[in-house]
Amino acid sequence: MSSENSSAPLVRPLQAEDTDLLYSVFCGLSEWSRKKYRPHDFTYETASKFTGEGLSEKGCRRFIALLREDGALQAAGFCFLYNMESETPSLGIAVSDRYQRRGVGAAMMGHMIQTARAAGKKGLRLTTDKDNIAGQALYQNYGFVITGEGKEDDYLMALDF
Numbered sequence: 001m002s003s004e005n006s007s008a009p010l011v012r013p014l015q016a017e018d019t020d021l022l023y024s025v026f027c028g029l030s031e032w033s034r035k036k037y038r039p040h041d042f043t044y045e046t047a048s049k050f051t052g053e054g055l056s057e058k059g060c061r062r063f064i065a066l067l068r069e070d071g072a073l074q075a076a077g078f079c080f081l082y083n084m085e086s087e088t089p090s091l092g093i094a095v096s097d098r099y100q101r102r103g104v105g106a107a108m109m110g111h112m113i114q115t116a117r118a119a120g121k122k123g124l125r126l127t128t129d130k131d132n133i134a135g136q137a138l139y140q141n142y143g144f145v146i147t148g149e150g151k152e153d154d155y156l157m158a159l160d161f
């Protein structure tokens, strides 16, 4: 994990006071990014839910990524692990468009993999649209392989530890 003086992204668990930061990530997602990241809507209510009751949601752990820009920490991305009761939880990830290609996605992937390993999990699973080249490239960098096809023109991908 980086220090606040570093320009490297800082990834940490979502906290109760993060509603506005999380909502700013939602607001920074383009239509394309919203379509590729499907799990939920992008309303302030959803951000409030995740930083409220969502903090104790069974089987789900959410994280936020912060990046230092112009001397201040900006919210750049969001990710989560779910089905944490399973041996192979699944993940979701999104980076605000203006912060993409700056290592934020990679930092969040590293953090989620480390979290899953520390929890004794056997691997991770995800689905990604077939046309999501950026997502597939990111996942393949971490050793994910395509294991099948889903029902929505998407691939199933898996990483086994």
Ligand SMILES: CC(C)(COP(=O)(O)OP(=O)(O)OC[C@H]1O[C@@H](n2cnc3c(N)ncnc32)[C@H](O)[C@@H]1OP(=O)(O)O)[C@@H](O)C(=O)NCCC(=O)NCCS
Binding pocket: 032, 033, 034, 036, 037, 038, 093, 094, 095, 096, 099, 100, 101, 102, 103, 104, 105, 106, 107, 127, 128, 129, 132, 133, 134, 135, 137, 138, 139, 141
């Ligand atoms: C996929 C996503 C999370 C990547 O986040 P990011 O912060 O831009 O990624 P990084 O800068 O950390 O890049 C890590 C690697 O991802 C891959 N990558 C990222 N963007 C890419 C692009 N536009 N084209 C091709 N590869 C890309 C590259 O392999 C890159 O490594 P490199 O920089 O050494 O080439 C981001 O594009 C995003 O949020 N997209 C919209 C939502 C989404 O698709 N979520 C995933 C749903 S399955």
